[in-house]
Every structure is written in C-alpha cells, then in structure tokens.
Amino acid sequence: MAVSPMITIKSRREFEKMAVAGACVAAIHRAVKEAAQPGVSLLELEDISRQILAERGCQSSFLGYHGTYPATLCLSPNDVIVHGIPTDYRLKEGDILSVDAGAIYEGFHGDAAITFGVGEISPEAQRLIDATEEGMWAGIRAVRHGARLGDIGAAISEVGYRHGYGVVEEYLGHGIGRQMHEEPQVPNVGVRGTGMKLRTGMALCIEPMFNVGSRHTKVDPDGWTVRTADGSLSAHWEHTVAITKDGVMVFTAGEEPLPVEEAPERVAEQI
Ligand code: CO
Numbered sequence: 185m186a187v188s189p190m191i192t193i194k195s196r197r198e199f200e201k202m203a204v205a206g207a208c209v210a211a212i213h214r215a216v217k218e219a220a221q222p223g224v225s226l227l228e229l230e231d232i233s234r235q236i237l238a239e240r241g242c243q244s245s246f247l248g249y250h251g252t253y254p255a256t257l258c259l260s261p262n263d264v265i266v267h268g269i270p271t272d273y274r275l276k277e278g279d280i281l282s283v284d285a286g287a288i289y290e291g292f293h294g295d296a297a298i299t300f301g302v303g304e305i306s307p308e309a310q311r312l313i314d315a316t317e318e319g320m321w322a323g324i325r326a327v328r329h330g331a332r333l334g335d336i337g338a339a340i341s342e343v344g345y346r347h348g349y350g351v352v353e354e355y356l357g358h359g360i361g362r363q364m365h366e367e368p369q370v371p372n373v374g375v376r377g378t379g380m381k382l383r384t385g386m387a388l389c390i391e392p393m394f395n396v397g398s399r400h401t402k403v404d405p406d407g408w409t410v411r412t413a414d415g416s417l418s419a420h421w422e423h424t425v426a427i428t429k430d431g432v433m434v435f436t437a438g439e440e441p442l443p444v445e446e447a448p449e450r451v452a453e454q455i
Pocket residue numbers: 295296357358389391422
C-alpha cells in the first residue's frame with residue numbers, strides 16, 4: 185500500500201518497543217474476541233480497542249491512515265477479506281469475524297489479525313479459519329536470517345492450495361518498524377529460493393488471506409472494504425515477526441515475545 189520507506193534494520197531497543205506495541209495488539213485481540221458475541225455491534229468492539237490503546241499508552245496504527253481511515257480496527261465479517269470499517273452491524277450466531285489491529289508504542293508499530301467464529305459456526309467456516317492460521321504459521325516458520333522472501337509465500341500458499349482455497353494475491357504482508365508499512369512487501373504466494381534475502385534486524389508482518397472460493401477480490405464503494413468477488417467466506421491471520429539476535433520472535437501473540445520454536449506446528453493439532 186502507498187509509498188513505503190526502505191527496509192530498516194532494528195536495534196535491540198527498537199525491537200523492545202515493537203514488542204510492547206505487539207503485546208497491546210494481542211490484548212486488543214483477546215478482549216475483542218471475548219466480547220464478540222451475537223448481538224454485539226462492530227462499533228462496540230471498536231470502543232474496546234480504543235480503551236486498551238489508551239490504557240497501555242499506545243496510539244493506533246490505523247486511525248487516520250491514508251488521511252481517511254476512520255477507526256483503530258479493521259473488522260471484516262464473512263465475505264469481507266480485509267479493511268472492513270466498524271459499523272453498527274450487530275454480529276449474529278454463525279458469523280466469522282476477522283479483527284485486524286495495530287498499535288504504536290514510542291514510535292514503533294505492531295500489527296496483527298485474527299479470525300474467529302461468533303457462537304456456533306459451520307464446520308466449513310472453522311476449517312477455513314484453521315487453515316488460514318496454519319498458513320500463517322507456515323509462513324512465519326520460513327522467516328529466518330538468510331532465508332528468501334519467496335520461501336514465505338511458497339510455504340503459505342502450499343497450505344492454502346492443499347486445502348483447495350483461493351489464496352488472495354492483491355494484498356500482501358510487509359516490513360514494519362517506525363512505519364506500519366515498510367519494504368519489503370511480503371507476497372502470500374512465491375517460489376522457494378527466489379527474492380530478497382532476509383537478515384537479522386528485519387521485522388515482517390506475515391498475513392495470509394484465504395477464501396473458500398476463488399482468490400479474486402472487489403472493493404466496496406467506500407473505497408476500503410475488500411470482499412471476495414464470488415461472495416464466499418474469507419479468513420485473515422497476521423503476526424508481526426522479528427529476526428532478532430536471540431532468534432525469530434513473534435511480537436503479537438501475547439504479553440511476551442513468542443520464540444518461533446514454540447509456535448504451533450499444525451493449528452488443528454492444538455484444538
Ligand atoms: Co499488516
């Protein structure tokens with residue numbers, strides 16, 4: 185999206201700030217997921233996010249983005265892939281909802297998304313959610329010093345294709361630091377051994393979007409809301425991942441950075 189600054193290499197101190205921002209994003213996800221019951225409106229979830237940002241001394245990465253984004257969350261139900269604007273829509277049993285949040289702490293960003301069901305959801309919807317999370321973790325495990333960008337997209341898309349899902353190509357992962365969107369862009373499809381070499385000090389957002397149907401997308405007249413072209417369900421997962429001197433760390437999975445070795449191997453095995 186838009187003009188991105190160069191690739192930036194972060195110091196230990198800068199990564200510490202990103203970890204605080206990441207913990208704030210994780211706290212927003214926990215609270216919003218718990219609150220997202222049938223009958224609750226998307227604007228009520230937005231309020232929860234604003235409260236947690238304020239409590240933790242963080243600013244929103246999203247509010248005012250591109251001069252126009254009006255909220256601190258992107259809330260993307262059902263066939264919305266990404267960038268859904270919080271409205272007075274009330275959640276209903278069987279919906280799936282993607283919650284994307286971004287926080288800034290002392291000038292450094294954290295950015296992550298989760299997708300979950302509201303009340304009881306169909307087995308088809310749950311499979312989509314789990315496969316998309318699995319694709320994200322496969323991409324995250326491809327991140328290391330000396331790996332190449334194409335390794336990430338290859339790992340993600342293999343999971344999506346194995347499940348028969350459309351893997352969205354128009355929206356990509358990205359570098360992150362003092363800006364939410366930095367170079368490099370991180371495609372969700374790719375060829376192993378190709379593309380830029382990754383190195384210690386880089387931080388990347390790994391963010392696959394899988395559709396039950398085709399990979400194609402369309403944008404609503406509001407200029408933000410991205411939907412599946414065929415109206416099928418879509419899921420989105422994202423974490424902020426750093427290549428530190430102590431190893432690869434996920435900053436947006438909880439209160440503390442999560443070493444990638446402790447990440448789930450297959451999501452379904454965890455459930
Ligand atoms: Co992102």
